[in-house]
Amino acid sequence: MDLPVSFADHTRLLLGDEEYNKLADTLNGEQPVSIRLNEEKLPDSSFSLFHTSSGRVPWSSTGFYLDRRLTFTFDPLFHAGCYYVQEASSMFVEQALKQYIGETPSVMLDLCAAPGGKSTHARSVLPAGSLLVANEVIRNRSQILAENLTKWGHPGVVVTNNDPADFADLEGFFDVILTDVPCSGEGMFRKDPVAVSEWSPENVEICWQRQRRIISDIWPSLKPGGLLIYSTCTYNIKENERNIRWIRDEFGAEVLPVDVPGFWNLTGNLIDDEYFPVYRFFPHRTRGEGFFLAVLRKPEEDAMQVRYKSGTNQNKKKAAPTVSKEQLSAARAWLLSAEDYEVLSNGLNITAFPKEYLAELSALQQNLRVIQAGVALAEVKGKDLIPSHALAMSTVLSCGAFPREEVSYEQAIAYLRKEAIVLPDTAPRGYVLLMYKNVPLGFVKNIGNRANNLYPQEWRIRSGYLPEEILVLQHQDE
Numbered sequence: 355m356d357l358p359v360s361f362a363d364h365t366r367l368l369l370g371d372e373e374y375n376k377l378a379d380t381l382n383g384e385q386p387v388s389i390r391l392n393e394e395k396l397p398d399s400s401f402s403l404f405h406t407s408s409g410r411v412p413w414s415s416t417g418f419y420l421d422r423r424l425t426f427t428f429d430p431l432f433h434a435g436c437y438y439v440q441e442a443s444s445m446f447v448e449q450a451l452k453q454y455i456g457e458t459p460s461v462m463l464d465l466c467a468a469p470g471g472k473s474t475h476a477r478s479v480l481p482a483g484s485l486l487v488a489n490e491v492i493r494n495r496s497q498i499l500a501e502n503l504t505k506w507g508h509p510g511v512v513v514t515n516n517d518p519a520d521f522a523d524l525e526g527f528f529d530v531i532l533t534d535v536p537c538s539g540e541g542m543f544r545k546d547p548v549a550v551s552e553w554s555p556e557n558v559e560i561c562w563q564r565q566r567r568i569i570s571d572i573w574p575s576l577k578p579g580g581l582l583i584y585s586t587c588t589y590n591i592k593e594n595e596r597n598i599r600w601i602r603d604e605f606g607a608e609v610l611p612v613d614v615p616g617f618w619n620l621t622g623n624l625i626d627d628e629y630f631p632v633y634r635f636f637p638h639r640t641r642g643e644g645f646f647l648a649v650l651r652k653p654e655e656d657a658m659q660v661r662y663k664s665g666t667n668q669n670k671k672k673a674a675p676t677v678s679k680e681q682l683s684a685a686r687a688w689l690l691s692a693e694d695y696e697v698l699s700n701g702l703n704i705t706a707f708p709k710e711y712l713a714e715l716s717a718l719q720q721n722l723r724v725i726q727a728g729v730a731l732a733e734v735k736g737k738d739l740i741p742s743h744a745l746a747m748s749t750v751l752s753c754g755a756f757p758r759e760e761v762s763y764e765q766a767i768a769y770l771r772k773e774a775i776v777l778p779d780t781a782p783r784g785y786v787l788l789m790y791k792n793v794p795l796g797f798v799k800n801i802g803n804r805a806n807n808l809y810p811q812e813w814r815i816r817s818g819y820l821p822e823e824i825l826v827l828q829h830q831d832e
């Protein structure tokens with residue numbers, strides 16, 4: 355790999371000759387492939403370690419290395435949100451969350467969240483009763499973020515599309531903020547050749563300054579005593595240690611240690627004049643790409659009243675006249691633990707949102723561009739309630755709500771391509787939930803001679819070909 359000369363020079367200075375040469379050699383090698391399982395949909399025990407003789411990602415309870423890249427696009431379980439393809443080093447966020455949040459329900463913001471690797475991960479790690487706000491400033495990327503979180507299926511999620519400065523009025527709102535900031539991407543050189551071609555010393559300058567602006571903009575939204583998790587996928591100290599030192603000095607934050615066993619082979623602080631705990635992943639020392647993470651705590655002293663716990667939804671929408679009470683309660687009946695959710699209508703759409711966070715939802719709606727919140731349950735068409743795809747993906751869909759039909763691999767791929775499906779004569783008429791390997795794939799409306807496909811048009815597999823060799827995640831009994 356041809357590394358930019360100026361990158362090579364300053365990284366050699368940072369690491370010393372021996373370490374730098376090892377790093378440069380490793381960048382010419384194979385890139386490890388890793389996934390994170392969605393245990394709510396596919397428990398660890400039900401999935402074979404066939405692909406994963408190379409083992410678990412040590413810092414994530416649900417992360418696995420794969421021997422080979424699967425044909426993800428052609429794996430129905432991937433589209434059903436059973437796993438997320440994620441670079442291993444970045445799964446380290448789990449340690450920061452587990453060690454500092456533990457079992458305390460929290461309101462968390464993932465500020466730079468698309469495509470959703472860390473949001474889906476954080477949602478799995480956050481304790482029950484937490485709320486995750488996943489934000490992405492670039493509009494089309496926020497749609498991909500919403501898609502990935504919908505497939506992940508957790509009801510306690512709000513997706514927003516805002517600039518960090520738009521959060522200004524949400525003072526002290528979040529217990530935890532993750533800023534996985536846009537960076538110069540030095541740690542992605544092996545994975546993404548574009549990162550090499552786009553790298554320049556000028557871009558490093560632009561990046562560290564933008565990162566400080568992002569932190570300054572979002573800092574007021576962090577609760578006193580709250581946690582900031584700062585991460586990048588780059589090596590230089592300007593975007594890493596120096597920014598952490600700046601946050602500490604500018605805002606009086608405390609830089610916190612994370613317990614890390616020595617055999618993980620992480621690297622610590624690389625500035626020599628001062629020590630504070632930070633965590634670095636280098637590809638020649640751990641199986642993964644380059645990654646940097648630090649955890650900071652906002653001081654308690656500027657304690658203020660938190661304003662959003664009123665428990666009422668000031669923005670509560672009245673049901674539109676087109677959605678009847680009966681339709682709302684029919685949609686509610688599809689939910690597990692329905693008493694925990696407020697069923698809301700917006701025009702002809704019905705959604706469910708965790709009751710305990712209605713006040714927060716209202717504040718978010720008043721200040722931000724909310725793309726989606728909670729679980730979309732149905733769209734009303736005349737007297738009909740059309741169940742939404744998000745409901746099929748959701749972990750709160752009640753088992754008995756719809757009849758289910760198991761489909762073959764070929765039928766599953768046809769369904770994901772949004773082709774018409776024919777179900778056996780024994781299948782009931784009306785809305786049917788298609789299952790693949792016992793996991794919900796999506797709804798069809800069975801009219802007998804064919805079943806109308808309700809898979810979202812914009813998410814369909816566009817490729818008409820099937821690769822010769824298809825490698826998908828296997829269940830244990832296969």
Ligand SMILES: C[S@@+](CC[C@H](N)C(=O)[O-])C[C@H]1O[C@@H](n2cnc3c(N)ncnc32)[C@H](O)[C@@H]1O
Nearest residue numbers: 466467468469470471472491492534535536568
């Ligand atoms: C490193 S990526 C995030 C990856 C994501 N956290 C994940 O794990 O899947 C950084 C994100 O920041 C967004 N971004 C770019 N400029 C930004 C800005 N000025 N403020 C906030 N976010 C920005 C990018 O669009 C990108 O989605």
